[in-house]
Amino acid sequence: MKHIILLYTCILFILSGCKKTVEDSFSAKSDSLNTEIEVIIRETGNSDQNQKPIVYFTDGEEILNHGVFEKIDSATEADSLPAAYYVFVGSMNGITDTNEREKYFFCNEEYLSFFENEIIKAVESRIGRSFSPDNRSLAGISFGGMNAAFFAAQSNAFNRFAMLSPITYPCTELNAKIAFSERKDLNIYISSGHNDAETYAKPLVEMFNSKGYHVEFIETTGGHDFDNWNTQWVHMLKFLHH
Amino acid sequence: MKNTFQNLSVVLIISILSTTLSMAQKADAKVTATKVVNASADKVWEKLRKMDDIDKYSSAVAKVEWTGNHGIGGQRLCTAPEGQGYYKESIMAFDDSQRTYSYALVEGVPAKGMVNNFKVVDLGYNKSMIVWTSNYDQFITNPNMTEDQFLGFINQSINEMINNIAKAAKA
Numbered sequence: 001m002k003h004i005i006l007l008y009t010c011i012l013f014i015l016s017g018c019k020k021t022v023e024d025s026f027s028a029k030s031d032s033l034n035t036e037i038e039v040i041i042r043e044t045g046n047s048d049q050n051q052k053p054i055v056y057f058t059d060g061e062e063i064l065n066h067g068v069f070e071k072i073d074s075a076t077e078a079d080s081l082p083a084a085y086y087v088f089v090g091s092m093n094g095i096t097d098t099n100e101r102e103k104y105f106f107c108n109e110e111y112l113s114f115f116e117n118e119i120i121k122a123v124e125s126r127i128g129r130s131f132s133p134d135n136r137s138l139a140g141i142s143f144g145g146m147n148a149a150f151f152a153a154q155s156n157a158f159n160r161f162a163m164l165s166p167i168t169y170p171c172t173e174l175n176a177k178i179a180f181s182e183r184k185d186l187n188i189y190i191s192s193g194h195n196d197a198e199t200y201a202k203p204l205v206e207m208f209n210s211k212g213y214h215v216e217f218i219e220t221t222g223g224h225d226f227d228n229w230n231t232q233w234v235h236m237l238k239f240l241h242h
Numbered sequence: 243m244k245n246t247f248q249n250l251s252v253v254l255i256i257s258i259l260s261t262t263l264s265m266a267q268k269a270d271a272k273v274t275a276t277k278v279v280n281a282s283a284d285k286v287w288e289k290l291r292k293m294d295d296i297d298k299y300s301s302a303v304a305k306v307e308w309t310g311n312h313g314i315g316g317q318r319l320c321t322a323p324e325g326q327g328y329y330k331e332s333i334m335a336f337d338d339s340q341r342t343y344s345y346a347l348v349e350g351v352p353a354k355g356m357v358n359n360f361k362v363v364d365l366g367y368n369k370s371m372i373v374w375t376s377n378y379d380q381f382i383t384n385p386n387m388t389e390d391q392f393l394g395f396i397n398q399s400i401n402e403m404i405n406n407i408a409k410a411a412k413a
Contacts (some may be wrong), residue, residue, distance in 0.1 A: 175314065175334035175335060175346075176334055176346055176355070176357050178334075179332040179334050179346035179348055180346060180348060180354075180355060203313075203314040203315065205315075206310070206311045206313070206314045206315025206316075207314060207315045207332075207334065208315075209310065209311070209315055210309075210310050210311075210315040210316070210317055210332055
């Protein structure tokens with residue numbers, strides 16, 4: 001009987017090891033933004049933790065509410081994606097309870113400082129590992145894509161970026177920031193649906209191409225919504241994890 | 243009489259536009275150059291929008307090497323006569339409908355964050371105005387040139403260039 005229990009425990013342990021999704025969430029107090037931001041970290045897969053890359057998503061609440069993590073998790077279980085850490089950074093101001101994405105994402109130096117000096121340190125200290133910029137990606141949708149483009153020009157923290165349907169008009173200085181940026185060897189995924197963000201995505205592609213970056217531009221038949229974006233996560237993450 | 247009225251109208255429009263432009267066009271611009279051209283805005287823009295032949299209009303540029311898209315993201319490497327250096331420009335805005343383009347000086351000038359802009363303003367009656375503005379964040383101190391000398395060189399070069407573009411558009 002003792003042996004049967006032991007065997008059963010071992011089987012359970014092995015099975016739980018096959019599907020490993022670890023979740024950690026915390027409220028980050030930010031001096032840069034003078035508020036608190038909700039952050040959720042999820043770990044997929046079962047490979048060596050030191051080999052896993054990390055991907056930060058802005059608009060964390062929206063992304064999670066639209067089932068994005070479930071798609072990523074399924075794709076990881078099916079071996080379509082490597083094991084990784086995913087960080088969902090919220091846009092809600094924890095003090096005023098308002099969504100501040102239109103403040104944070106508009107080429108905002110304070111939001112950049114929040115990432116560079118606060119959130120990356122907090123997240124990676126919880127994980128217990130500091131990631132290199134080449135193993136660290138940032139992904140954003142819509143204005144979040146503009147924010148990712150701004151970070152690509154201004155920050156040394158990430159070498160990999162994804163911009164889904166980036167809308168860039170609120171940041172008139174963005175192209176100048178990219179033109180003058182000294183960053184090299186970036187990997188950038190940009191996508192736009194038809195009748196979506198082509199007006200903004202294509203010039204962004206040209207600006208990044210002019211810097212000699214590795215750019216993948218995808219045009220889809222979708223629009224400016226999760227129906228379109230939800231078809232891209234796996235492809236986008238394969239690009240970021242490559 | 244009709245001609246006199248037309249001429250007066252043109253002078254009036256130009257005066258109003260000049261005042262408006264000098265006030266509204268980049269109040270913070272380090273250098274602004276304007277030139278009224280006796281040619282339509284479309285004709286002037288046709289010359290300006292090529293962007294890769296500025297060696298035809300400026301004696302400070304002996305050769306232009308263009309790379310990339312002919313629009314946003316395009317880059318031109320301008321070599322000075324007798325190999326006296328080069329500067330590299332990156333096109334960061336281009337709009338046919340507004341007849342305007344902007345470019346960043348990314349290498350070869352003693353100024354950080356320098357962005358220049360060309361715009362052709364339609365004055366009607368087959369006249370137009372070229373407006374060029376230049377801004378930069380900071381002059382980089384160097385042993386070859388003071389900031390005043392740099393601004394003097396910029397002024398001289400751009401005035402020569404827009405005069406030559408005006409001539410070409412009228413031809």
